[in-house]
Amino acid sequence: xxxxxxxxxxxxxxxxxxxxxxxxxxxxxxxxxxxxxxxxxxxxxxxxxxxxxxxxxxxxxxxxxxxxxxxxxxxxxxxxxxxxxxxxxxxxxxxxxxxxxxxxxxxxxxxxxxxxxxxxxxxxxxxxxxxxxxxxxxxxxxxxxxxxxxxxxxxxxxxxxxxxxxxxxxxxxxxxxxxxxxxxxxxxxxxxxxxxxxxxxxxx
Numbered sequence: 001x002x003x004x005x006x007x008x009x010x011x012x013x014x015x016x017x018x019x020x021x022x023x024x025x026x027x028x029x030x031x032x033x034x035x036x037x038x039x040x041x042x043x044x045x046x047x048x049x050x051x052x053x054x055x056x057x058x059x060x061x062x063x064x065x066x067x068x069x070x071x072x073x074x075x076x077x078x079x080x081x082x083x084x085x086x087x088x089x090x091x092x093x094x095x096x097x098x099x100x101x102x103x104x105x106x107x108x109x110x111x112x113x114x115x116x117x118x119x120x121x122x123x124x125x126x127x128x129x130x131x132x133x134x135x136x137x138x139x140x141x142x143x144x145x146x147x148x149x150x151x152x153x154x155x156x157x158x159x160x161x162x163x164x165x166x167x168x169x170x171x172x173x174x175x176x177x178x179x180x181x182x183x184x185x186x187x188x189x190x191x192x193x194x195x196x197x198x199x200x201x202x203x204x
Contacts, residue, residue, distance in 0.1 A: 048105040060201040078118050117183045124179040
């Protein structure tokens with residue numbers, strides 16, 4: 001004789017299967033929410049990063065530095081003072097923010113594994129003093145004789161020929177190139193330079 005309905009074992013198995021499916025769906029929803037929040041934080045940081053770089057670069061492009069800056073420790077933060085001919089401004093860096101002049105940008109984060117790595121802040125410099133390859137010889141009247149920027153090179157150093165060089169071009173300009181790097185660690189990893197703050201300066 002057939003009995004209608006479920007046995008206790010069938011009910012237990014059904015409840016267990018439904019619970020597993022619900023658990024997986026719940027975990028999937030949590031993962032999707034985390035990815036959405038993470039993308040939102042990343043987007044906010046990219047906007048802040050672009051704003052900081054634009055603000056600092058505006059000064060670096062339109063003003064002349066009088067000295068090469070250094071990284072100075074001030075309590076729990078690092079400071080980089082930019083001394084221009086007309087004024088001075090300081091980049092103040094904490095693990096969760098950057099301040100330049102009177103403006104502050106917070107580092108948006110959804111966990112403690114995203115922070116500014118104060119120990120890895122660096123300033124890289126180089127100069128063009130010993131290599132003036134950007135200076136070209138100029139034949140003004142087309143007679144095959146150099147009239148300006150007349151020099152010969154030896155071992156990548158410029159040697160002025162006093163018999164042919166124009167007085168205006170005797171000095172080889174020395175350009176200072178500067179790169180300031182402020183690394184950002186995201187999810188415990190510092191491998192993506194797109195998250196870092198980088199500033200560049202080229203000037204006499």
